[in-house]
Structures are given as structure tokens and as C-alpha cells.
Amino acid sequence: MEPGDIRAAMIRCVRCGQCRSVCPVFLVKKVESDSTRGRVTLIRALLEGEISFSEELGEKVWQCLLCHSCSQECPSGVQVEKIILAARSKMAELRGLPFSKKVLIQGLLPNLKSLSKLMALGRFLQSFGGKEVPGGYWLPSFSLPLFSSRVLPRLNSRSLFQMVPSEAPFIPRPKGRAVFYAGCMLAYGYPRTGKAVVEVLYYNGIEVVIPPDQVCCGLPALASGHRETFTRLREANLRVLKRVKADGIVTACPSCGSTLKEYYSSELQAKIFDFSEFLVAADFKPPDREWKSVVTYHDPCHLRKAQKVVRPPRRILASIPGIKFKEAADPGRCCGFGGTFGLYYPGLSREIGRARAGSLLDTGAEAVVTSCPGCMLQLADSLYRQQSTVPVRHLAEVLAEAYGFHKPLTAKEVVRPG
Ligand code: SF4
Ligand code: SF4
Structure with missing residues (x-):
């Protein structure tokens, strides 16, 4: 502007x-x-x-x-x-930017190798102790710059790009072809969730291409006021995305999705979709298996308010046998993560998260489903602090389990305070 x-x-x-x-x-x-x-x-x-x-x-x-x-x-x-x-x-x-933001925005984000190294460092630190939090999370017992005492995902030794082939195996009569733009959090923080996205699309007859040279969408740079880094990242991604012929570009992180829709779409031929939108448009297969649970859904702000995607995730949940859906009283309420906001204002972020977790728990749900890795991170922390054992799951993981690809979490594996 x-x-x-x-x-x-x-x-x-x-x-x-x-x-x-x-x-x-x-x-x-x-x-x-x-x-x-x-x-x-x-x-x-x-x-x-x-x-x-x-x-x-x-x-x-x-x-x-x-x-x-x-x-x-x-x-x-x-x-x-x-x-x-x-x-x-x-x-x-x-x-200018404060020093820590400079390191994050100008040093780490533009460089895939730096992110991989950061993940390796994170895994090394996680091996030094801290507390295991069921559901695939970890609580540091020592002070970590920016992350201090937040519940964090236990880091995987492989990124999404090492877990799945960049081009999915051949499908005889594909329904369509999609590029999966994973974004940093699904690629490095939650690669199993990213893998579930690919598996679900593939199961629905969609050929999936995952360009390994995609970089951060640039939202953290844009939100920090560093337009130059944002422009650099945008241009790098546009080169990658323009190279692949596809019916759609699929994201499963609404922050990436809203950034791509708002700042990239004018230069791309393929339309950008949230994972749930794409599946509904592709007339997805309803799962046969039961996912027996009382479930509520947390709308990520960048999906509900920025992209106006409200019904598709609910439609997918309604298609899963055994799910009893309970809507929260305030479905559009923010979880308080806000990307770097959660790192720089942990107290305020936690207060907002506490209120959100409370309204989700008031539904009596046995699982909270959402569509955003940032919301997952925040809600896992907020629920843990409320002594809750209710797990937080990405819609793609729930669907992958209902299709029978992944093992459901056992009672011991859910987020549990200690
Ligand atoms: S809703 Fe807020 S931003 Fe909009 S006109 Fe009223 S005071 Fe201004
Ligand atoms: S935090 Fe407040 S001012 Fe900022 S976008 Fe949300 S509602 Fe608006």
C-alpha cells in the first residue's frame, strides 16, 4: 500500500x-x-x-x-x-528490524539449507532432555531463545521432501494434477501431516507434484515489514510454481494459502486451493472406516476470515463415519498464535490461547481438528496448559486415518499434561 x-x-x-x-x-x-x-x-x-x-x-x-x-x-x-x-x-x-527478526527473516527463511540445519540443531537440543509430551510434542526444560517454554513438535529426522517423492507414482487415469505447496511448517515441523496431505490426494486419484526447491511463502517477512525479503521469496516460488503444469496449487497451511491467493495468484495460471477446497471440488471419496469420536473444528483465521473457506472442512468431517461433530460457541475465535507474534509476545499469546482452548473444551469434544500447523502448535500448548488430554489433529491426518493409511493415536499418545 x-x-x-x-x-x-x-x-x-x-x-x-x-x-x-x-x-x-x-x-x-x-x-x-x-x-x-x-x-x-x-x-x-x-x-x-x-x-x-x-x-x-x-x-x-x-x-x-x-x-x-x-x-x-x-x-x-x-x-x-x-x-x-x-x-x-x-x-x-x-x-531496521530488531536483531532476532533480522536473523530469522533475512538469514534463515530465504535459505532452505539454513532451515534444514536449524531442524538438525533442534533435534540435537531435543536429545538433551526436556519433557516428552504425548501426541508427538516436546516441552523444553531449558530456556530456548524465542521458544522458551512452549510445547513444540518433536522434530523428525527427515523433512517432508525426504519423506515423499517429488512426483507421486503414476496413476492410470488421474482425476487431476496438483502441485503441493507445503510451506515451512509442514515441510519441517509437521512432515507427517504433509505426508498425509499427499497420501489423501493420491488416494483420491490426484497426481501430486511436490517441488523440492519451493521456499517460504514470505509471510513472516511481509508481516515483519521486510518487503525486500518477501519479494525475493515470492519470485523464487513463482519460478518454481510456473514450471509445473497442474490443475491447482494445493496448500494445507492457511497462512501460506492466503499469501499465495493474495500476492501470487495474479501471476499464476493454476488456481490456488486450500486442501479441503480442492478435495471437495475433486468430489473426494468418503472414507469407509470409522473415526469414532466427538470432534470440534477450530477455524484458522487465515482460512475462515482471509480465504472465506468455512464449509469444506466441515463437509469432509461430516463424511467420516463415526464422527459426532460439535460446533464451538465462537467458531471464528483466534487461537493467539499469529506466527512470530506467538514468539515475541508469549504471555499475551498464551492468554488468547487459553480463552480459545476453553471454548473448544466447552463443546465436550474428544478431539480438536483444524487445518493449520500454526494453530496445531498453539492449541497443543494451550490445551496442555489446561491439563487437557484432548488431542489436536490436522484434517488431513484425520482423513488419512479414516482411509486407513495411518495408525490412529493411542490413548497414551494424545497430548497429556504431567
Ligand atoms: S469497526 Fe473498527 S476499523 Fe471499522 S470503522 Fe469501526 S472503529 Fe473503524
Ligand atoms: S489482532 Fe486485533 S487489530 Fe490485529 S488483525 Fe486481529 S482483530 Fe485486527
Whole structure:
């Protein structure tokens, strides 16, 4: 957004305050300057020279999850996340990024080899102790920079790219051909989930291509205001995605999906789909096996609010025999992860997560299903802290189990506090 566009976007705000009722940060902090309206007012005053920049003001701009809750609610159609992104970009341009963000955004993200090395380092650290958390998670017993005491996935020795072939085996009469854009979290943090996505697509007669040279979608760079890194990553991915002929580009991480839809799609011939959208469009096979459980679904903000994908995941869950679905009272509520937000503001993120976990548990569900690896990470931590034994699963894993590819988790393997 150019400065003129930001001003035009901000002028649309009539200060009605409707956004306050849905802003997860305001709901915890209860301070006007931490509400959507407060943030927009401060950025506007800064831009018009009424106030000058301060560290405190900078914090207000950083303490936003970019969750789209406010934009969805706003009667004037103010696209708040665009205003926040523009303000962050200006801040990064004038003041540079904080050191830890510089390392993450400029050093690690653009380089696949660095991410692999980081995973190897993570596995090494995990071998030094910490606590095993059932469900494939681990709690560090020592302080880790940024991750401190968060429940983290137990890292696999292989990335998704080492687990599955880059081109799926030949299918005689395929229903279609998809490129799977996995993103960093499914490729490195949750490769088994990424593998489940591939298996489910393949089982449904879809040829799957997984380009091993795909890189981060760039959202962490964009959200940190580092446009240059974002542009570099976008261009690298576009080169990779344009090379493959396919009916669709499938993502199973809504943050990647919304970034691709918003910032990549104009340059791509193939349409971009969330995993659930693609399966429904491909007339997926309903599973035969029972997945006997009371289940609720957590809508990732970047799927429900940014991509407006609400029904497909529910339709898939409804097709699985044995599932009893219970909708949460507040289906659109944010889990509080927000990518790097969860790392830089762990206390606030945890408070938001606590409220979300509470409303999911109120349904009486025996499993929480979602479509986002970031939400999985946050909800596993939030449920663990509430002494809950309810596991969090990605929709692709549930479907893979219902098709009979994966073993269901045993009672001992679910996330359990200790
Ligand atoms: S809901 Fe929209 S118009 Fe109302 S205060 Fe919030 S951003 Fe402004
Ligand atoms: S995007 Fe989310 S966290 Fe940011 S101001 Fe809007 S509702 Fe609040």
C-alpha cells in the first residue's frame, strides 16, 4: 500500500468501535490503544504528524496478530491488516528490524539449507532432555531463545521432501494434477501431516507434484515489514510454481494459502486451493472406516476470515463415519498464535490461547481438528496448559486415518499434561 492508499483506508474508519468486540488483543488487554480502533487512530495521527514515533507506539503496531477478525466485522470495510502491514513496512524502512527478526527473516527463511540445519540443531537440543509430551510434542526444560517454554513438535529426522517423492507414482487415469505447496511448517515441523496431505490426494486419484526447491511463502517477512525479503521469496516460488503444469496449487497451511491467493495468484495460471477446497471440488471419496469420536473444528483465521473457506472442512468431517461433530460457541475465535507474534509476545499469546482452548473444551469434544500447523502448535500448548488430554489433529491426518493409511493415536499418545 502506498502512503496515499493507507490514508484513504484509514479515513474510512468511522471510529464506531465494533472491531473491539472481536480483537483478541483488546479482549485480553482491555486498553483502547491496544484495540483495532486505537491502532488505526495512532497510525493515522503519526502519519499526519500529530504525534511522533516512540517505542511504545511501535509495540502497538507489532502487537497485532493480523488475524482479519476486525476487517471481517468492520461495517466500513476498513482493511486493518493492510494498514498494519504498511505501518510495519515503514517502521522497518526507517528503523531496521530488531536483531532476532533480522536473523530469522533475512538469514534463515530465504535459505532452505539454513532451515534444514536449524531442524538438525533442534533435534540435537531435543536429545538433551526436556519433557516428552504425548501426541508427538516436546516441552523444553531449558530456556530456548524465542521458544522458551512452549510445547513444540518433536522434530523428525527427515523433512517432508525426504519423506515423499517429488512426483507421486503414476496413476492410470488421474482425476487431476496438483502441485503441493507445503510451506515451512509442514515441510519441517509437521512432515507427517504433509505426508498425509499427499497420501489423501493420491488416494483420491490426484497426481501430486511436490517441488523440492519451493521456499517460504514470505509471510513472516511481509508481516515483519521486510518487503525486500518477501519479494525475493515470492519470485523464487513463482519460478518454481510456473514450471509445473497442474490443475491447482494445493496448500494445507492457511497462512501460506492466503499469501499465495493474495500476492501470487495474479501471476499464476493454476488456481490456488486450500486442501479441503480442492478435495471437495475433486468430489473426494468418503472414507469407509470409522473415526469414532466427538470432534470440534477450530477455524484458522487465515482460512475462515482471509480465504472465506468455512464449509469444506466441515463437509469432509461430516463424511467420516463415526464422527459426532460439535460446533464451538465462537467458531471464528483466534487461537493467539499469529506466527512470530506467538514468539515475541508469549504471555499475551498464551492468554488468547487459553480463552480459545476453553471454548473448544466447552463443546465436550474428544478431539480438536483444524487445518493449520500454526494453530496445531498453539492449541497443543494451550490445551496442555489446561491439563487437557484432548488431542489436536490436522484434517488431513484425520482423513488419512479414516482411509486407513495411518495408525490412529493411542490413548497414551494424545497430548497429556504431567
Ligand atoms: S469497526 Fe471499522 S470503522 Fe469501526 S472503529 Fe473498527 S476499523 Fe473503524
Ligand atoms: S488483525 Fe486481529 S489482532 Fe490485529 S487489530 Fe485486527 S482483530 Fe486485533
